[in-house]
Amino acid sequence: MSKRLPVSISDILKAHSRVKQNVHHTPVVTNSTFDDRFGRKFYFKCENLQKTGSFKARGALNAVTKLCEEDKTVSGVVTHSSGNHGQALAWAAKTMGLKCAVIAPNNSPAVKLEAIKGYGADVVLCEPTPTARQQTCDKVSKERGYYFVPPYDHYDVIAGQGTMAVEFLEQVPQLDAILVPTSGGGMVSGIAIAGKSIKPDLKVFIVEPQGKDVERCLQAGDRLWPNPPRFLNTIADGIRLQQLGHITWPIILELVEKQVFSVTNDEIIEGMKFAFERMKLVVEAASGAGIAAAMSDKMCNLDDNIKHVGVILCGGNTDIHHLPWYQ
Amino acid sequence: MSKRLPVSISDILKAHSRVKQNVHHTPVVTNSTFDDRFGRKFYFKCENLQKTGSFKARGALNAVTKLCEEDKTVSGVVTHSSGNHGQALAWAAKTMGLKCAVIAPNNSPAVKLEAIKGYGADVVLCEPTPTARQQTCDKVSKERGYYFVPPYDHYDVIAGQGTMAVEFLEQVPQLDAILVPTSGGGMVSGIAIAGKSIKPDLKVFIVEPQGKDVERCLQAGDRLWPNPPRFLNTIADGIRLQQLGHITWPIILELVEKQVFSVTNDEIIEGMKFAFERMKLVVEAASGAGIAAAMSDKMCNLDDNIKHVGVILCGGNTDIHHLPWYQ
Numbered sequence: 001m002s003k004r005l006p007v008s009i010s011d012i013l014k015a016h017s018r019v020k021q022n023v024h025h026t027p028v029v030t031n032s033t034f035d036d037r038f039g040r041k042f043y044f045k046c047e048n049l050q051k052t053g054s055f056k057a058r059g060a061l062n063a064v065t066k067l068c069e070e071d072k073t074v075s076g077v078v079t080h081s082s083g084n085h086g087q088a089l090a091w092a093a094k095t096m097g098l099k100c101a102v103i104a105p106n107n108s109p110a111v112k113l114e115a116i117k118g119y120g121a122d123v124v125l126c127e128p129t130p131t132a133r134q135q136t137c138d139k140v141s142k143e144r145g146y147y148f149v150p151p152y153d154h155y156d157v158i159a160g161q162g163t164m165a166v167e168f169l170e171q172v173p174q175l176d177a178i179l180v181p182t183s184g185g186g187m188v189s190g191i192a193i194a195g196k197s198i199k200p201d202l203k204v205f206i207v208e209p210q211g212k213d214v215e216r217c218l219q220a221g222d223r224l225w226p227n228p229p230r231f232l233n234t235i236a237d238g239i240r241l242q243q244l245g246h247i248t249w250p251i252i253l254e255l256v257e258k259q260v261f262s263v264t265n266d267e268i269i270e271g272m273k274f275a276f277e278r279m280k281l282v283v284e285a286a287s288g289a290g291i292a293a294a295m296s297d298k299m300c301n302l303d304d305n306i307k308h309v310g311v312i313l314c315g316g317n318t319d320i321h322h323l324p325w326y327q
Numbered sequence: 328m329s330k331r332l333p334v335s336i337s338d339i340l341k342a343h344s345r346v347k348q349n350v351h352h353t354p355v356v357t358n359s360t361f362d363d364r365f366g367r368k369f370y371f372k373c374e375n376l377q378k379t380g381s382f383k384a385r386g387a388l389n390a391v392t393k394l395c396e397e398d399k400t401v402s403g404v405v406t407h408s409s410g411n412h413g414q415a416l417a418w419a420a421k422t423m424g425l426k427c428a429v430i431a432p433n434n435s436p437a438v439k440l441e442a443i444k445g446y447g448a449d450v451v452l453c454e455p456t457p458t459a460r461q462q463t464c465d466k467v468s469k470e471r472g473y474y475f476v477p478p479y480d481h482y483d484v485i486a487g488q489g490t491m492a493v494e495f496l497e498q499v500p501q502l503d504a505i506l507v508p509t510s511g512g513g514m515v516s517g518i519a520i521a522g523k524s525i526k527p528d529l530k531v532f533i534v535e536p537q538g539k540d541v542e543r544c545l546q547a548g549d550r551l552w553p554n555p556p557r558f559l560n561t562i563a564d565g566i567r568l569q570q571l572g573h574i575t576w577p578i579i580l581e582l583v584e585k586q587v588f589s590v591t592n593d594e595i596i597e598g599m600k601f602a603f604e605r606m607k608l609v610v611e612a613a614s615g616a617g618i619a620a621a622m623s624d625k626m627c628n629l630d631d632n633i634k635h636v637g638v639i640l641c642g643g644n645t646d647i648h649h650l651p652w653y654q
Contacts, residue, residue: 276609280376282603282609320600320603325647
């Protein structure tokens with residue numbers, strides 16, 4: 001692996017010792033019906049059972065803890081995210097005794113804002129565009145003197161997410177590949193760095209909602225997305241951002257497979273239903289995307305040498321009063 | 328503990344070695360929000376993640392495996408249960424290469440019958456009363472020469488369910504008490520025998536749907552229920568049988584606490600919702616009853632020395648297209 005990468009396995013192992021007292025060592029579940037139907041062995045890493053209901057607790061806690069180690073005067077942290085990173089940062093700040101502000105679009109579901117407030121954070125509303133949320137975040141950061149902890153484009157966040165792969169390969173050393181539902185790319189870059197350091201032959205695949213177009217970018221070796229960044233029209237709200245990040249992109253380009261799993265809303269719903277009905281797990285649509293990739297024709301046609309496939313069930317924060325199969 | 332009991336810890340440990348290759352070693356999850364709100368440490372044993380979606384896989388597999396050890400000519404097994412024991416026995420028979428017939432009430436949801444057929448068993452329909460199902464079961468058993476494996480009143484089934492407590496006390500040795508949603512009493516008697524053999528101070532509590540009236544029977548030391556046996560009007564279909572069994576009763580009377588947790592439908596729904604929303608687990612109403620007991624005023628007023636409380640999430644077989652909070 002290239003030495004140019006800004007996050008190393010050593011950073012990820014340090015992150016692991018930093019966070020492991022406070023995050024859950026999430027279980028890996030298997031399902032023989034699924035394996036029989038899709039012809040390989042699948043292992044589901046249950047980050048839906050993680051603190052705050054998603055893997056984001058890992059990256060947020062690593063960033064906040066490291067910040068406290070490095071600057072004893074830090075009083076608070078801020079981010080823009082109505083979703084899992086917002087909840088995770090609010091929780092991480094509370095865990096470390098810091099204040100926290102979360103910038104959220106003014107069309108966020110009330111249940112998400114209540115969850116953030118439940119961890120003691122301030123919610124500051126803004127217009128529902130990627131640009132407005134960054135501007136509001138910068139303003140709050142400046143006015144209150146809070147450190148900005150971005151959702152994915154941050155070395156300590158990436159290192160924190162990488163701890164998942166350290167655990168997963170301890171739990172299932174025989175993994176040949178991991179499927180990673182991807183938004184800005186913090187999780188997939190952390191997993192790729194850790195996973196390929198521990199097991200160089202491991203293949204890390206991106207799972208995306210249709211329209212994200214990562215395969216075309218990876219094959220061109222270029223960030224071809226339109227600007228300003230935009231949200232995709234997908235039910236998987238946790239992974240609706242079209243662009244990969246600027247910090248995550250070079251890591252992904254170097255380490256992640258060029259073949260990408262692209263899934264539709266209907267496929268995502270089928271994935272979610274399998275989790276609820278057969279695995280007895282509440283998962284959000286982004287996790288459903290991972291399951292849908294495992295169920296896909298593309299997976300079915302993949303190299304037979306890929307026998308043991310990990311799937312990240314990245315989160316479980318779905319509104320149980322508005323499940324997609326009731327609509 | 329009395330030596331009169333027909334199932335011993337040794338039977339349960341033998342059952343454990345018999346089944347552990349084929350059943351899941353289910354995880355125990357904790358939830359700090361729950362603990363903060365209800366003032367003790369709670370540990371949830373996830374039998375909803377068990378093979379076939381409920382703890383019943385343990386008892387059924389122990390009974391079928393022991394049968395195969397003892398009678399090399401056995402060709403099949405039969406039971407009456409539209410629900411979890413039916414699925415579990417079908418699965419256990421398939422696992423051991425036996426035939427299986429399941430007697431089910433003719434008003435059973437199609438989804439349940441499909442699940443049983445999915446494990447390769449024959450479904451035989453009957454009138455929806457406890458008496459009709461036993462008669463039909465006896466008839467099929469006689470005609471086909473299948474062994475009858477009852478849902479709870481059977482030593483090997485009880486021993487199989489007891490394996491759950493062996494695991495649970497290995498996972499959480501500090502447990503002071505376990506809350507057990509109870510129907511015929513196979514699970515609670517197995518858990519009580521294993522649990523109190525391993526840790527004599529452990530308290531085992533029954534959780535029941537309102538109207539089961541176990542506390543009055545236990546305090547009278549007598550089976551006061553009306554005959555013929557009837558079903559309670561509860562959404563917790565897995566535990567709707569009013570009477571405890573004839574074999575389970577003396578075990579329960581000797582080992583289980585006289586104080587019983589009785590929960591209403593509304594409380595059960597709140598318990599289920601907590602599991603779905605906060606624990607990210609799909610549970611059936613009977614598991615919701617266990618959570619509801621943990622949330623109850625009775626639990627709140629229990630002896631402060633009971634600090635570490637186990638809750639059995641006994642199953643996850645609920646129809647996700649008819650969740651109770653959508654009705």
